[in-house]
Every structure is written in C-alpha cells, then in structure tokens.
Amino acid sequence: MNKTIRDVAQRAGVAVSTVSLVINRKGRVSKETEQKVLKAIEELNYHPQRVARGLVTKRSGNLGFILSSDHFSQAEPFYTKIFLGTEFEARSHDYYILLTTIEKQTGSFAIPRFLLERNVDGVILAGTVPRKIIEYVGSRNLPLVLVDYSLSRGNFSAVLIDNVGGISQATQHLIDLGHRRIAFIGGDMSHPSMKERCQGFRQTMEENRLPVNAQSICCDQPLTGPAEGFAAANRLLAAKTKFTALVGANDAMAVGALRACRDQKLRIPEDIAITGFDDVETAITARPTLTTVQVPKEEMGALAVRHLVNIINGKATMGTKMIVPVKLVCRESTSCRVRETSE
Amino acid sequence: MNKTIRDVAQRAGVAVSTVSLVINRKGRVSKETEQKVLKAIEELNYHPQRVARGLVTKRSGNLGFILSSDHFSQAEPFYTKIFLGTEFEARSHDYYILLTTIEKQTGSFAIPRFLLERNVDGVILAGTVPRKIIEYVGSRNLPLVLVDYSLSRGNFSAVLIDNVGGISQATQHLIDLGHRRIAFIGGDMSHPSMKERCQGFRQTMEENRLPVNAQSICCDQPLTGPAEGFAAANRLLAAKTKFTALVGANDAMAVGALRACRDQKLRIPEDIAITGFDDVETAITARPTLTTVQVPKEEMGALAVRHLVNIINGKATMGTKMIVPVKLVCRESTSCRVRETSE
DNA sequence: TTGAAAGCGCTAACAC
DNA sequence: GTGTTAGCGCTTTCAA
Numbered sequence A, B: 001m002n003k004t005i006r007d008v009a010q011r012a013g014v015a016v017s018t019v020s021l022v023i024n025r026k027g028r029v030s031k032e033t034e035q036k037v038l039k040a041i042e043e044l045n046y047h048p049q050r051v052a053r054g055l056v057t058k059r060s061g062n063l064g065f066i067l068s069s070d071h072f073s074q075a076e077p078f079y080t081k082i083f084l085g086t087e088f089e090a091r092s093h094d095y096y097i098l099l100t101t102i103e104k105q106t107g108s109f110a111i112p113r114f115l116l117e118r119n120v121d122g123v124i125l126a127g128t129v130p131r132k133i134i135e136y137v138g139s140r141n142l143p144l145v146l147v148d149y150s151l152s153r154g155n156f157s158a159v160l161i162d163n164v165g166g167i168s169q170a171t172q173h174l175i176d177l178g179h180r181r182i183a184f185i186g187g188d189m190s191h192p193s194m195k196e197r198c199q200g201f202r203q204t205m206e207e208n209r210l211p212v213n214a215q216s217i218c219c220d221q222p223l224t225g226p227a228e229g230f231a232a233a234n235r236l237l238a239a240k241t242k243f244t245a246l247v248g249a250n251d252a253m254a255v256g257a258l259r260a261c262r263d264q265k266l267r268i269p270e271d272i273a274i275t276g277f278d279d280v281e282t283a284i285t286a287r288p289t290l291t292t293v294q295v296p297k298e299e300m301g302a303l304a305v306r307h308l309v310n311i312i313n314g315k316a317t318m319g320t321k322m323i324v325p326v327k328l329v330c331r332e333s334t335s336c337r338v339r340e341t342s343e
Numbered sequence C: 001t002t003g004a005a006a007g008c009g010c011t012a013a014c015a016c
Numbered sequence D: 001g002t003g004t005t006a007g008c009g010c011t012t013t014c015a016a
Helices: A005-012 A016-023 A031-044 A050-057 A077-091 A131-139 A163-176 A192-207 A226-238 A251-263 A281-285 A297-312 B005-012 B016-023 B031-044 B050-057 B077-091 B131-139 B163-176 B192-207 B226-238 B251-263 B281-285 B297-312
Strands: A062-068 A096-102 A123-126 A144-147 A157-161 A182-187 A217-221 A245-248 A273-275 A292-294 A321-324 A327-329 B062-068 B096-102 B122-126 B144-147 B157-161 B182-187 B217-221 B245-248 B273-275 B292-294 B321-324 B327-329
Touching: A005 A016, A005 A031, A016 A031, A050 B050, A062 A077, A062 A297, A077 A096, A077 A123, A077 A297, A077 B096, A096 B077, A096 B096, A123 A131, A123 A297, A131 A144, A144 A297, A157 A163, A157 A297, A163 A182, A163 A192, A163 A245, A163 A273, A163 A292, A163 A327, A182 A192, A182 A226, A182 A251, A192 A217, A217 A226, A226 A245, A226 A251, A245 A251, A251 A273, A251 A281, A281 B281, A297 A321, B005 B016, B005 B031, B016 B031, B062 B077, B062 B297, B077 B096, B077 B122, B077 B297, B122 B131, B122 B297, B131 B144, B144 B297, B157 B163, B157 B297, B163 B182, B163 B192, B163 B245, B163 B273, B163 B292, B163 B327, B182 B192, B182 B226, B182 B251, B192 B217, B217 B226, B226 B245, B226 B251, B245 B251, B251 B273, B251 B281, B297 B321
Parallel strands: A062 A096, A062 A123, A123 A144, A144 A157, A157 A321, A182 A217, A182 A245, A245 A273, B062 B096, B062 B122, B122 B144, B144 B157, B157 B321, B182 B217, B182 B245, B245 B273
Antiparallel strands: A292 A327, B292 B327
C-alpha cells in the first residue's frame, strides 16, 4: 500500500527528482523518461500526498471561508447559500473550502484555526467581520475577498450587492402601484449593505418627489431579524404619519413587519403593501408571500471563489469590486392595486 | 514572521522535542520548563503548522464528505442540509469538512482527490455511492460512515432514516382521515430508503386490511424527481382502480403528482389527498402546501460526524446503525376530511 | 536532461 | 526530564 515517490522512481529506474519534474510538468524531461515515469505512476497507482507537497510548496489547496456564527444557522439562509456557492465553484478549481465561524458576542475574536495553522491559500470573508481578523489575514499576506461587505480604507476585493438598485426597484414598484406614503424599516447600520438600502430608499423617494421624513424611516434596530422588523413596524404604525406601503431592508424584517400589521388587523396588501430584500425562503413561506428583491447568493459565492483563485494564480489583483445585479420578484404582499385614499 | 518550533525552542532555551512535548501535552516535562516553553510560544505567537504536523502524524484534521453530484444542487436541498449539518458539528470537534461530489453519469467513478492525496482522516458518504469508492475507502483503512444508505454486506456504520415508521405515519394519517383506496408512487428502488418506503406502505395497508395491488403502486421510475412523480401519478390516474389518496415516496415526487392531479382538474385534498416525505422546501412552497414526513437532516449530518470522530479516536467501532426518528407534519394537501364516495 | 542532496516544520524514538 | 537525531514525502537547488 501507500506508495511514495521513491517507489515510482525505483520502478521507473530514475531519480526521485525526475519523477517530481514529470508530475509537476516542469518540462526539461525527455519524452522517453517521461513515458517510463508515467508508466510507473500508472502501474503503482501513485498519487502525491497533499501534506508532503504542501510542506515544501507552502500551498495547502484549501480556501478559508469566514462567517460570523450568527450568520451560519438555519435561521439565516442568506450566507449559507453564499457558502454553498463557494463549495460548488471551489471544486472546479481543485480547491477545498474550509469553513469557520467566529463568535461575535465574545469580545475576543479568536483567529480562525486554519489561519493560525497556515492551512489555507486564500480567504473569503462574508458579512460583518472584525477588523482584527481582516488585519491578520493581511499580515499573513493571504489573498482576501470580501462578500457583502466592504471597507472604505484599504484595497480590498469585494463581491457586492446592488443594494441601491434593488431598493430602488422595490420602491419604484410600490410607487407605480399608486403608493405615495411609503415607510422604510432597517437595522444594523454598521453593515454597508444596510446603510445603502436605507440611502437607496431615500434617494428613490426624493427622485419621485415623495415625502420622506424621520417618521417614515426606522433604522435604529441593532439587528435585522423578524423581531426587529416587528418592533420597527409597530413603532411606525404608532406614529401619526400614516403610510400605505412599507419597504423592508431585508426579508426577515419584512416578515416581522407582516406580523405587526396583522396584529393591528391591517390587511396586506390592501391596507399596507410590503416588500423585502434577499429572497430567502421565508419570503415564499410567509403568508402572504413576500414581494422581494432577489439576490444571486450562490453566484456571489462562486464569483468570490473565482476571483480569489485568480488572485492566487496572479491573474487578478486585489482591489476589484464586483457588484452583482438584483431583480424584483412580485408576490402577494404587493400584488394588489392600492385604492387611492385621499384621507 | 512565520515562526517555527525552532524559534520557540531557542527562545525558551530548550530542545525542539521538548517544545513538541509541551504542545502535545505528552507529559514528562517539568513544570518550570513547561512554563518557559509556554511563555516563548505566547511571546512569539507561535502555532504549529498543520501540514508539517500532518506529514509525520498522518493526520490531516479533515473529514471527507462524498455526495453524488445530482444530490448536491439547489434542486436537491435534502443532502445539502445533511452537509450543512456536518459542517456545524465538525467545527466543534476541530475538524474541517472537505466536500466532493462524484459524477454518476460517467461510468468511471473517479476516486475523490482528497482520498488519493490522503487528505482526510475519515469519510462520510451520503446517498447512493458506487461500491468502488466504498471499497477504496476500505482499502485505505479509513473510518467510514454512511448516511441514508446502507449495504447488506460489510460492516458499515450508518445514519439511517426511519423510513418504515415515516411512511406508516403518513399512510395511517390518511386512513384516519377516512381514506381507504390509497396509492403509492416511488422510484429508484436501488436506494434502500426508497425500497423501505415502498415496503412500509404495503405493510401499513396490510395491517389495516386495506387493498394494495399492482395498480395502486407505481415504483418503477428510475429517478425520484418531480418529473417522475408526475409520470407515475398520471399512470395511476389512467388505471381503472381509483383512489382518493396518494402517498409519495418523497416530496419531489409528491409535488409532481400534485401537478398531475391539477392537470386532471382534481382538487387537492378534496378529490385526492397527497403526502410527501423529507420535508424539504418544496413541501412548503407547493400549492397546496404538502403534508409530509419531517426528516432531521442537519441532525443526521451532525450524528454522522460525531460518530466518525468517535471511530477515529477509538471510542466507537464501525458497524453501528443509527436510526433517526421522523415526524408527520400536516399541511393543506391532506387537511380536508374526505367524503366517503361509495362509487 | 538527469541525479544527489538539502531541506520544508514537525513528531517520535532513543540516548543521556 | 531533556536533548539529539532520524525521518515523514515531497520539491528544488545545484552539479554532473
């Protein structure tokens, strides 16, 4: 069992280094020696051992994927889909993905083990991630691609969502349906995507010369889950300024808002139309189903891997921003033409 | 940068082997030398390099996950969920998962690269997998755990679904609703789970002294997707023997059957009640939503990893069969009490 | 074009 | 207890 390069060399009647040259096609080997070696490899069913090779080449053949732990769970299909996208793509480049999550709550952001052990050739970081880790990756001189996250400082490659475009589509859709008083709920403004979605809403409203004020925007939630959507929606509903439509910064918050509205006996979409963002499962399992902005999550993961591999191979340089397009998907939560209530 | 064990040894004023002993807590090191070493490690921020360690210990710190490629796609959330379950669990055991898929279509089932390169310490195999690969894993002497698959020959550990129990629950549910003429559709009888589900149906019907014959069972489809469900349902609908309920071997086929029934202007569940199996997304996005048997997919993956790690550490031996429980989830596709049509 | 030999960073005998 | 040393299986100078 367990053949080594020595066995091959012996069988082929050549030196170990010659076998290595053949395996790594470094050329400079005569056709006939090459044939002898190839034959021996074939007969022995030999395959070089990854770790032995890695020890000298400093290449592990792995890519690291770092995610904050609250983003990798059943409740959070968004980043999970991105991760699966990286898995798909990685295999066609002969890389394996090592996944790790980092605990956000504990102040001490432990450096992922695969970084400490020098077990990856490049890193993908998805969502909000502590600076400390980004800096560590940098200090290791590892290629890095951010996904759905960006930093103003530093020259990072990133795969980003067209957040402004998406929110604009959603808002415009509502406007086209006849809505004039539209509110927005969001949260976690430390995340660039969230900030952009909020700004995108403002912008679209202004472009349409529609009113937007403090009472129609609620973005101060620390998180962006259903509970926060519920709270934010309730806050807006309690305010004097009435609205007929609500734009959610993501599906989770939109679904929370859905519940808040139902609790107030408001019909959706008749009394209030609602849109989400992301198009995760919850958008389609919600009742009514949620009109939302579809994000190509798997594709984002694939894109990140492709770019990362290019950086590793010197075919691309860090600093590229890739913005993926999004698409509005109309479902029940807005399907109804709004009655013009001139209150 | 990049400290080695030598640097630590030098700084602590001891031999490299002593540092190694400390790192691997092999004991036999005096408290004070240990302190010196620990201090040096701390100061240099040293971490042993995975591949160097792996080269000598023959341990990679990785677990391999093998899946047939048609089982790893967006259309197939079942095994994908199992995979995510392994990812969750692996991290708490300090292992990384290397995922690979094998092409079923090509006759030549290439041996996964991580096996050839000796890059995993154990293997998880999900779904139908070529014997050749199982044999190869065996020849490598690698611990192996099968998930949703089993082989009569050989002593394999496996995480299995309570298929008979699940189908029995679904069938009994229909019987309790008043159904007497119940049909079954399945496919890919080469897969043990499919075979068991079919047998489970037969068994439950017989226990209830209800008729079951060739015209009420259609299991000869080669695959188990919606298209096959559609075809199978149409076949049964065309037969003389009428039925008021249909048990699907999985959600995908049940959804195909749903479509077939709608095409024939049959109302669900009024004219025909339908059940699925697996509880994947399609069950809840279908219209009407699908009554189905919930399978703890993530838990199955986690269980597999836990057991595999135990085998690796000598705390468990291969050959254990673990059967996970399932649970019926009632939804719209059966929610209606059937009218007793005494045709 | 090929071979001999020196490591890559670590563990594990085996001395002392 | 601690140090010396020989590898693990490969790549990569450097000679020949």
